[in-house]
Amino acid sequence: MKSRAATIARYTLLEALRTRLPAIVLIVLALTVAAGFFVEQIAVTEGVRFRTGFYAAAARWATVFIVALHVIAAVAREFDDKVLDVLLALDLPRSHYVLGRLAGFAAVAAIIAAVACVPLAWSVSAGALAQWGTSLAVELAIVAALALFCAITFTQLVPAAGFVAAFYILARALTAMRLISANPISGADVLSHQVMGVVVEGLALILPGLESWTKTDWLVNQPAAWATLAVIVAQGALYIALLAGAAMFDLHRKNF
Amino acid sequence: MKNERPISQVPRPVLALLALTLCLQIGWQASQSRPVARADALEAPPAPPVLRALSLGEPIALAQLMTLYLQAFDNQPGISIPFMELDYAQVTQWLDAILELNPAGQYPLLMASQLYGQVPDEAKARQMCDFVYRQFLRDPDRRWRWLAHCAIIVKHRLKDPQLALSYAEAITREARHASNWARQMRIFMLEDLGEREAATVLLGGLLATGEVTDPKELHFLTERLKKLQGDEKPSPATRN
Numbered sequence: 011m012k013s014r015a016a017t018i019a020r021y022t023l024l025e026a027l028r029t030r031l032p033a034i035v036l037i038v039l040a041l042t043v044a045a046g047f048f049v050e051q052i053a054v055t056e057g058v059r060f061r062t063g064f065y066a067a068a069a070r071w072a073t074v075f076i077v078a079l080h081v082i083a084a085v086a087r088e089f090d091d092k093v094l095d096v097l098l099a100l101d102l103p104r105s106h107y108v109l110g111r112l113a114g115f116a117a118v119a120a121i122i123a124a125v126a127c128v129p130l131a132w133s134v135s136a137g138a139l140a141q142w143g144t145s146l147a148v149e150l151a152i153v154a155a156l157a158l159f160c161a162i163t164f165t166q167l168v169p170a171a172g173f174v175a176a177f178y179i180l181a182r183a184l185t186a187m188r189l190i191s192a193n194p195i196s197g198a199d200v201l202s203h204q205v206m207g208v209v210v211e212g213l214a215l216i217l218p219g220l221e222s223w224t225k226t227d228w229l230v231n232q233p234a235a236w237a238t239l240a241v242i243v244a245q246g247a248l249y250i251a252l253l254a255g256a257a258m259f260d261l262h263r264k265n266f
Numbered sequence: 267m268k269n270e271r272p273i274s275q276v277p278r279p280v281l282a283l284l285a286l287t288l289c290l291q292i293g294w295q296a297s298q299s300r301p302v303a304r305a306d307a308l309e310a311p312p313a314p315p316v317l318r319a320l321s322l323g324e325p326i327a328l329a330q331l332m333t334l335y336l337q338a339f340d341n342q343p344g345i346s347i348p349f350m351e352l353d354y355a356q357v358t359q360w361l362d363a364i365l366e367l368n369p370a371g372q373y374p375l376l377m378a379s380q381l382y383g384q385v386p387d388e389a390k391a392r393q394m395c396d397f398v399y400r401q402f403l404r405d406p407d408r409r410w411r412w413l414a415h416c417a418i419i420v421k422h423r424l425k426d427p428q429l430a431l432s433y434a435e436a437i438t439r440e441a442r443h444a445s446n447w448a449r450q451m452r453i454f455m456l457e458d459l460g461e462r463e464a465a466t467v468l469l470g471g472l473l474a475t476g477e478v479t480d481p482k483e484l485h486f487l488t489e490r491l492k493k494l495q496g497d498e499k500p501s502p503a504t505r506n
Contacts, residue, residue: 105280185301190334192300215295245294252291255284262276265269 014102015110022084022114031080035122038076042068043129059230062133066226069126070146074178077122077150078157081115082170085161095266104261108162112155112254119150130229138233145224145239148246152218153178155253163260180213181220188214218249308336308352310359314366321367329368336360337377354393357382365401375401375412376483380490383419395420399433406440413437414448414468447471466491 026032046065050057088094097107127143134142156177160170191203191210223242228234273281311317311332321328336357361374375398383394395416402413413433421430434451437444448471469491478484 105277186335188301190337215292217295219295219298248287248290248294251283252287255280255287258280259276259284262280263270263273265271 015106015113018107018110019113019117022111023117025084026080026114026118029080031076031118035073035076035125038072039069039126039129042072046129058133062130063226063230065129066142066224066229069129070149070224073122073126073146073150074153077115077119078153078174078178079171080118081154081157082161082167082174085111085158086165086167086170089161089165098266105258108158108254108258108261111158112250112257115154115158116151116250119154120147123147123150134229135233138228141234141236141239142224142228145242148243149220149223152220152246152249152253155250155257159253159257159260162257162264177217178220181217183221184210184214184217185219185221218245308356308360310356311363314363317363317367325367326371329364329371330373332360332364332367333371333373333377336364352382354382354390358393358397361397369405370408372408372412375409379412379415379419380486383416388424391419391424395424395429395433399436402436403440406437407443410437410441410444410448414451417451418468445471445475447475 042065045068046061049064050061088097094107098104123143123146126146127139130139130142153174157170157174160173164170164173187210191207225234312320317328317332318325361378364374365371378394378398378401383391383398385391398409398412398416402409414437417430417433417437420426420433437451438449441449447467451468469487473484473487473491478487
């Protein structure tokens with residue numbers, strides 16, 4: 011059974027290699043590097059810091075966008091072409107399909123994160139780069155797992171991509187939202203504010219706090235503590251397992 | 267054919283995985299400490315042209331987001347202590363940048379005069395009043411009421427009647443469309459009113475003339491007026 015999941019994972023990797031994903035990743039990263047050099051040129055001082063900071067922040071957004079769309083498009087295509095129907099007609103448990111797909115997409119995410127690290131190799135310390143790259147790989151794996159869950163649940167590109175985008179932006183902004191809603195200058199006793207406060211705190215229980223991951227600060231100021239990275243990896247593993255469980259749950263409930 | 271199969275069709279290990287990971291996730295996040303704003307975490311905002319570019323054609327929305335972000339740094343329990351800890355040069359840059367993006371906005375001036383200007387640190391309060399005065403000169407008819415409040419602060423808290431009078435005269439001179447009571451403010455600047463009485467006149471005037479229409483701002487100012495009126499401690503009268 012495990013070999014079936016491994017086979018699906020291998021074909022997921024092959025699918026990524028044989029579509030235009032590698033070219034897209036390389037072109038986008040090259041454009042980001044070029045934009046980083048442009049920023050460096052117009053900065054009066056701290057040019058390398060400007061370039062590094064710009065590239066790191068832009069590459070993070072770009073890779074998240076690419077991974078999410080790649081996963082959603084790949085799974086939605088399987089739904090549309092009835093490939094999944096054929097697969098499930100074989101002796102293949104639905105959970106193994108999800109596990110195989112997830113493993114393949116996580117590997118794709120790790121490769122993209124590694125490629126994104128290359129332009130930084132000459133300007134930051136190896137330790138800081140390892141931390142940033144690992145955190146990016148975990149973050150991309152979460153995005154891939156979320157995109158897989160959304161693609162299985164919604165089966166269409168637009169709602170799935172919309173959900174992933176909303177989730178990601180919310181996870182990046184949630185701490186700021188919690189701070190803003192915690193102690194208003196006035197009107198704290200108003201029901202609507204209290205309800206919003208409960209909703210925001212509730213979301214904080216469900217969403218991962220992505221704003222403290224993959225920080226440019228690690229590259230341009232000081233590296234994070236390794237314990238912080240361990241927490242990110244553990245939290246990432248837990249969240250990926252949660253999303254995998256949710257995706258399996260939804261796929262098991264689908265009628266084909 | 268129904269699109270969904272019953273939950274009983276989902277294998278138990280999958281249900282267990284989902285329930286277990288969900289509980290672990292909620293437990294993990296619940297065990298994390300709540301985020302706390304740190305005064306030293308407030309950095310200078312990007313330059314206005316950069317902010318305009320970042321706003322993607324929505325400067326007002328960006329200004330509003332920046333206002334809420336800045337507010338998160340001071341909006342803590344134990345109000346005066348976090349204000350005191352902030353670097354006011356940075357705060358002024360933020361307020362300047364917000365007004366640059368949204369010149370019609372009043373919120374940064376409210377924050378400067380009613381919140382940041384209230385700290386028990388003379389230099390910082392002066393800095394805020396100076397900021398309000400500079401901004402008032404750019405758009406007197408829209409910003410006079412914040413300078414009026416600063417005049418009260420300067421007269422009674424900073425004990426600088428000359429500066430207060432200059433603010434009141436600036437309102438008379440520049441803000442042609444200000445309410446009459448505000449344009450005549452220099453009169454009670456010259457009178458020997460206590461701080462509370464003067465502030466009560468100012469806030470009462472604002473509320474009575476219907477200058478303030480936003481319900482939340484009305485609530486905020488009414489609460490401040492009630493607090494001033496309900497305060498039993500008499501403030502010492504100043505001598506001019």
